Amino acid sequence: MPNENPQSRLELVESLATSIQKKLVKPAEDRVELVNCEIKDFGERVTALEQKVFLLVTAHTHTSLLTRLSLAVAALLVLSQIFLHVR
Numbered sequence: 001m002p003n004e005n006p007q008s009r010l011e012l013v014e015s016l017a018t019s020i021q022k023k024l025v026k027p028a029e030d031r032v033e034l035v036n037c038e039i040k041d042f043g044e045r046v047t048a049l050e051q052k053v054f055l056l057v058t059a060h061t062h063t064s065l066l067t068r069l070s071l072a073v074a075a076l077l078v079l080s081q082i083f084l085h086v087r
Helices: 006-086
Strands: none
Touching: none
């Protein structure tokens, strides 16, 4: 290699750089893009699930309040029946 001229060394280096670019860097860039797309999709699914959980929590809260109100009314009705029966 010491006998080769600088032009052929430069061509060899450029050829090697091109090969590295094609075989290593470009496929890695494609994988990075694929991973970024997957992360974006995952984020969208997480956001959708968070919204569904929020709606479920809201519905549960309303249901719980209605249940407690119904139990309180039922208890009052039972107490009023007991009071009327005792009288």
